[in-house]
Amino acid sequence: MEEALINVLPDLETLSREAAHFFVKLSSASVQGKGIFSVALAGGSTPRTLYQLLASSDFKERIPWPGVHLFWGDERCVPPSHRDSNYKMVQETLISRITIPPENIHRMPGELDPGQGAGLYEKKLRDFFEAENIPRFDLILLGLGTDGHIASLFPGSPALQEKRRLVVPASTEGARHHRLTLTLPVINNARRIFFMVAGAEKAGVLAHVLQDQEGSPDLPARMVSLAKGELSWYLDQAAVGLLK
Ligand code: 6PG
Numbered sequence: 001m002e003e004a005l006i007n008v009l010p011d012l013e014t015l016s017r018e019a020a021h022f023f024v025k026l027s028s029a030s031v032q033g034k035g036i037f038s039v040a041l042a043g044g045s046t047p048r049t050l051y052q053l054l055a056s057s058d059f060k061e062r063i064p065w066p067g068v069h070l071f072w073g074d075e076r077c078v079p080p081s082h083r084d085s086n087y088k089m090v091q092e093t094l095i096s097r098i099t100i101p102p103e104n105i106h107r108m109p110g111e112l113d114p115g116q117g118a119g120l121y122e123k124k125l126r127d128f129f130e131a132e133n134i135p136r137f138d139l140i141l142l143g144l145g146t147d148g149h150i151a152s153l154f155p156g157s158p159a160l161q162e163k164r165r166l167v168v169p170a171s172t173e174g175a176r177h178h179r180l181t182l183t184l185p186v187i188n189n190a191r192r193i194f195f196m197v198a199g200a201e202k203a204g205v206l207a208h209v210l211q212d213q214e215g216s217p218d219l220p221a222r223m224v225s226l227a228k229g230e231l232s233w234y235l236d237q238a239a240v241g242l243l244k
Contacts, residue, residue, distance in 0.1 A: 004195075004231035008240050012198040015234040016049035019194050022232065023054060023139070024062045026192060030138050031067035038128075040073040040182060042141040042151070043086030046196050048093050050141075055097035065100040069128070073140060073187075074152035075108035077117065077169075077178040084177060085110060114169030114178045121180060122167045135166065140182075140190040144197045148205050148219035152181035159183060160220060184223055191229045195221075198236040206235070207242040 009015035030037040041047065053059055072086055080087045087107040095105060106124060109117045129135035142150045153159055154172040162168055162183040170179045187193070197206055209221045216222065224231065 004233055006233045008235045008237065011236050012049050015196065015198060015236050016053055019050050019196060019234045020053040020059050024059060026139060027063050027068055031064040036067045036069055037138050038069045038071065039139040040071045040137050041090055042073050042143045043089060044143040046143045046198055047141055048089065051090055051093035055094045060098050065098055068100065069104045069106060071106045072108045074179055074181040075110040077110045077114050077180065079111040080107060108180045110180065114180060118167040118169050118180050122165060125166050134185050134189045137190045139192045139194065140187055142193055142195045144202055144205060144221055146201055146205055148209065148221045150220050150224065152179035153220045155218060155220060160223065188225055190226060193224065193226060193229065193231045194234060195231060196234045197239045200238040200241055202239045203242040206239050211244060
């Protein structure tokens with residue numbers, strides 16, 4: 001993995017606050033420079049605190065929401081009102097608490113057949129990012145699964161080999177729902193990634209991802225490699241407990 005900026009904070013609240021400050025800075029600079037800031041959001045429990053902070057009085061007035069476009073990095077194949085929907089989580093923690101044009105919200109259509117949903121979202125990305133071959137998000141948020149997955153790219157999944165498609169259906173053993181996920185070509189073309197990892201249950205996998213040079217090259221999190229972008233890790237003390 002290339003050189004990255006590693007921020008270690010005491011806990012989830014402080015790491016989320018640090019990430020929120022950087023979100024303000026990046027979104028303001030981007031909107032000032034080119035009029036928009038495109039971000040692909042993560043699901044799971046880790047980014048909830050960040051979303052709540054972005055919607056809080058400390059941060060929300062400092063973010064140029066009319067220029068911010070929200071996309072999703074992955075989604076469960078469920079309707080947007082379903083309790084497992086990543087869109088619903090972001091709607092509750094962030095979108096319902098800020099003023100943002102509805103046309104800036106680009107959710108993954110989890111309610112459709114997975115193949116059709118992936119195709120439609122891919123088209124949406126190609127239209128939004130216009131002529132670009134592979135979309136270049138200003139920011140992609142990622143969490144880390146205890147098995148090393150990112151977005152809905154799971155270890156051993158054929159989706160990890162995808163070179164051409166931007167969005168694919170994905171599934172993993174034991175998961176309640178099929179998923180839709182961005183593919184590695186899109187993730188690795190981002191201008192910036194925030195990788196947010198908190199909690200002792202992530203310490204083992206994080207040590208593999210960051211320090212195990214020989215082992216587990218096929219861990220999805222190790223396949224994140226930004227040739228033309230920058231990676232910022234936001235880690236808490238518990239997650240770094242097994243790093244040497
Ligand atoms: C999702 C994800 C997924 C998540 C990890 C970590 O939709 O679930 O985007 O990749 O980031 O599973 O999840 P936690 O933050 O809940 O540990």
